[in-house]
Amino acid sequence: xxxxxxxxxxxxxPAFTQFPSRRSVVHSTDGIVACxxxxxxxxxxxxxxxxxxxxxxxVAVAAGLNMTEPxxxxxxxxxxxxxxxxxxxxxxxxxxxxxxxxxxxxxxIRKDLGLKEGQDGCIPLDSVHAVTVPGAAAGWVDTVESFGxxxxxxxQILAPAIELGEKGFPVSEIAAxxxxxxxxxxxxxxxxxxxxxxxxxxxxxxVRAPNxxxxxxxxxxxxxxxxLATEGKAGFYSGRIASSLIDVLSAxxxxxxxxxxxxxxxxGTEHVSPIALTFHGQNGGKPFSASADHAVKLWEHPPNxxxxxxxxxxxxxxxxxSAGTIPAFTAADHNTAPYLHAIIExxxxxxxxxxxxxxxxxAVRVPSAELLSAEYxxxxxxxxxxxxxxxxxxxxxxxxxxxxxxxxxVTDSDGNAASFINSNYTGFGSAIVPAGCxxxxxxxxxxxxxxxxxxxxxxPGKRPCYGGLYAAAGARAGAA
Numbered sequence: 001x002x003x004x005x006x007x008x009x010x011x012x013x014p015a016f017t018q019f020p021s022r023r024s025v026v027h028s029t030d031g032i033v034a035c036x037x038x039x040x041x042x043x044x045x046x047x048x049x050x051x052x053x054x055x056x057x058x059v060a061v062a063a064g065l066n067m068t069e070p071x072x073x074x075x076x077x078x079x080x081x082x083x084x085x086x087x088x089x090x091x092x093x094x095x096x097x098x099x100x101x102x103x104x105x106x107x108x109i110r111k112d113l114g115l116k117e118g119q120d121g122c123i124p125l126d127s128v129h130a131v132t133v134p135g136a137a138a139g140w141v142d143t144v145e146s147f148g149x150x151x152x153x154x155x156q157i158l159a160p161a162i163e164l165g166e167k168g169f170p171v172s173e174i175a176a177x178x179x180x181x182x183x184x185x186x187x188x189x190x191x192x193x194x195x196x197x198x199x200x201x202x203x204x205x206x207v208r209a210p211n212x213x214x215x216x217x218x219x220x221x222x223x224x225x226x227x228l229a230t231e232g233k234a235g236f237y238s239g240r241i242a243s244s245l246i247d248v249l250s251a252x253x254x255x256x257x258x259x260x261x262x263x264x265x266x267x268g269t270e271h272v273s274p275i276a277l278t279f280h281g282q283n284g285g286k287p288f289s290a291s292a293d294h295a296v297k298l299w300e301h302p303p304n305x306x307x308x309x310x311x312x313x314x315x316x317x318x319x320x321x322s323a324g325t326i327p328a329f330t331a332a333d334h335n336t337a338p339y340l341h342a343i344i345e346x347x348x349x350x351x352x353x354x355x356x357x358x359x360x361x362x363a364v365r366v367p368s369a370e371l372l373s374a375e376y377x378x379x380x381x382x383x384x385x386x387x388x389x390x391x392x393x394x395x396x397x398x399x400x401x402x403x404x405x406x407x408x409x410v411t412d413s414d415g416n417a418a419s420f421i422n423s424n425y426t427g428f429g430s431a432i433v434p435a436g437c438x439x440x441x442x443x444x445x446x447x448x449x450x451x452x453x454x455x456x457x458x459x460p461g462k463r464p465c466y467g468g469l470y471a472a473a474g475a476r477a478g479a480a
Contacts, residue, residue, distance in 0.1 A: 028411075030413045031057070031410070031412040032409075032410070033057060033061060033409075034410075035061050035065060035408035036069060036072075037064065037069050037175065039067075039068050039169055040061050040064030040068050040069070040408075043063065043161050043164070044058065044060045044061035044410055046060070046160050047152065047156070047157055048412055048413075050152060051149065051152065052151060052156075052157065053147075053151075053414065054147075054410045054411055054412040054416040054417050055083060055144060055146075055416070055418050056149055056151075056152050056157050057410045058418035059157050061408050061420070062079065062408075062420065063075075063140070063157075063158050063161035063162075063225055064160060065406050065408070066422075067165050067169065068164065069172075069175045069178070070218075071175065071178040071182045072405060072424060072427070073405065074422070074424055074439045074440065075134065075136050075137050075221075076134045076136070076424065076429060076434075076437075076439040076441040077134060077135075077136050077425070077429060077441075077444075078096055078098055078136055078139070078422070078466070079135060079136045079143075079423075080093070080094065080097065081420050081421075082300075082420075083143075083146075083147045084415075084416060084417040084418075085147075086415030086417075091276075091299045092146075093271070093272045093299075093302065094142060094143060094146065094270070094271055094272070095269065095270040095272050095304070095305075096135040096139025096140075096142070096269045096270075097135045097304060097463050097464075098132040098133035098442075098444070099260075100132050100133075100445055100448070100461060100462050100463075100464070101133070101257060102257065102460045103255040104255060104461075104462075105460055106450065106458050106459065109255075110450055112129060112255075113129070115450065120450075121450050122449075122450055123446045123448060123458070124446065125425075125426050125446045126185065126189065126443070127430075127443075127446070128432065129445060130443035130446040131256060131432065131443060131445060132444050132445045132464065133261060134245075134441060136422055137233065137237070138233050138269050140154075141228070141233050142269035143418075146271070154228070157229075159229075161225055162226060163222075164218075165219055165220075165225070165438070167217075168215040168216060169216060170213050170216075171210045171214055171215075173213075176209070176210060176212040176213075177212075179209040179210060182209070182427040182428040182431065183208065186440070187204075187205075188431070189431035189432045189433070189440075190431070190433050192434065192436075194207045195218070196433060196438070198210040198214065218438045220436055220437055220438030221437070221438030223436075224241060227240070227241060233265040233268075234265065237261040237262055237264060238258075238261070238265070241434065242262075243258075244434035244435045246258055247435070248433070248435060249432065249441075252432070272302055273302065274301060275308060275311060275368050275372065276297055276299045276300070276311070277297070277298055277315055279295060280294070280322075281321045281328070302368055303357070303359065303361055304463045304464065304465055305421075305466040306354050306466060308350075308371060310350075312349075312377065313349075313350040315374070316349055316384070318377075319374070319377050320342065320381050323381070325381070326338070326342045329342075341389075345384050345390060346384070348389075348390070348392050349384070350380075352392045353371060353380070357371060358456065359465055363462050366455075405421060405424075406423070408420050423444075424440065424441075424442045425444050426446075429442035430443040444464050446464075447466070448462075448464045
C-alpha cells in the first residue's frame with residue numbers, strides 16, 4: 001500500500017498502456033478504500049464523507065466485511081493494523097490477536113485430543129480447542145480510540161454495517177461460492193448454524209447458503225455490533241454475547257472461560273513497534289545501486305504474525321540482485337519463469353525460518369533484527385539456485401496451513417493510512433456460532449505446535465503464530 005502519491009509512480013510502459021482494458025493506478029485527494037466487497041468499501045467511504053479519518057473508516061470496512069464476507073472474517077476473529085500518521089510521518093502497529101485460555105496447558109489439550117506421550121499431532125481445524133479469545137472486537141475499539149479522528153462515535157462508525165444486516169444486502173458471487181463451501185462446516189459445528197444461512201423451506205432443516213445476488217439479512221450480527229458500539233469492549237467480552245460464546249464452546253467440551261474473555265478486554269490490543277526493511281533492488285531494470293534515491297522502505301507487523309517473511313524475501317532478492325545472481329527485472333519480465341522462480345525461492349527460504357522462529361514474543365524471544373540483518377539474508381540467499389528449486393531444509397509447522405483472511409487499506413484526505421488484516425483463519429474459522437450473535441469463531445489455535453520443544457508450542461495465555469503475510473506499507477525511503 002502506497003503511503004503517498006510518489007511511492008508507486010504510474011507505468012509508462014507502452015506495452016501496458018496500449019490496451020484500454022488495463023487497470024490504471026487509482027489516485028485520489030479525498031481518500032481511497034480498497035477491499036474485496038464493494039458494499040464494505042461503501043461503509044468506509046461513508047465514514048470518510050462524514051469526517052472520519054482512515055482509522056475510523058477501516059473499522060467501518062472491517063464490520064462491513066464481516067456482514068458481506070463472513071466466511072473470511074469477522075468480529076469472532078482477530079485483527080492486525082498498521083497505521084501511518086501523516087502529521088508525524090510515523091508508522092504504528094497494533095496486535096489484536098487473541099490468546100489461548102488459562103486452562104490451555106499442553107498436557108491438558110494433548111490429553112483432550114487423545115494424543116499419547118511422544119505421539120505427534122496438532123489441534124484439528126474443527127476442534128473446539130482451536131478457538132482462542134477473539135481479539136477483533138477489542139481491536140476495533142482500540143483502533144478508533146488510538147488513531148481515530150475523534151469526530152465520530154463508534155456507533156456512527158458501525159452504523160453502515162448495522163444497516164446492511166438489518167435491511168439486507170445482495171451477496172457477491174465470490175462470497176456466495178465461499179459460503180457454499182463452508183455450509184457443511186457450519187451445520188456440523190454448532191446448533192446455531194441457521195444464523196449464518198438463508199431460510200429456504202426446500203433445503204435441509206429449512207436453510208442453505210445464499211446464492212449470488214440473493215439478499216441476506218443478519219440482524220443478530222447487527223445487534224452484536226450495536227452492543228459493541230454502545231457498551232464498548234464490555235458489550236462483547238461480558239454480558240449476553242460473552243455468555244453465548246462460553247455456552248456454545250462449553251457444550252462441545254471447550255476450555256475457554258468467562259475470565260479469559262474479561263481478561264482480554266482488560267489487557268486490550270497491544271501496541272507494538274513495526275518491523276521494517278529498506279529495499280534497494282529492482283530499480284526499473286537499471287543496474288543495482290545501494291543509493292537511497294530509489295530505495296523503498298516497507299513496514300510489516302512483527303511476530304506473532306508472519307509479515308517478517310515478506311521482508312526477508314525482499315532482503316534475499318536484494319542480495320541476489322546485488323551479487324548479479326538475478327537481473328533487475330522490468331515490467332516485461334513480470335510472471336516470466338526467471339521472475340517467478342526468484343520470488344518463489346526467496347519466499348520458500350524465508351518461510352523455512354518463519355516456520356520455526358515466528359511465535360508469541362511475550363512468551364519466547366523472536367530474533368527479528370537478526371533475521372532481517374543484511375549479513376544473515378546474504379547467507380540465506382546463498383541457498384538460491386537459478387536453475388532449479390532448492391531443497392531448503394524446513395521445520396514442520398502447522399502455521400503453513402491455508403487460511404481465509406481479508407486485507408484492506410484505507411487512506412484519507414490528510415494522507416493518513418490504515419493497513420488492516422481481519423481474519424477467521426480457515427473458512428468460517430471453527431464454524432462455531434454463539435447463539436443469537438450472528439458470527440462464527442476463529443480457529444487460530446490450530447496454528448500452535450504440540451511439540452514441547454517448539455517456540456510456538458501451546459501454552460496458557462499465549463498467542464499462536466499467525467499464518468498470513470501482513471499489511472506492508474511502503475514509501476520512498478526519504479519520505480518518512
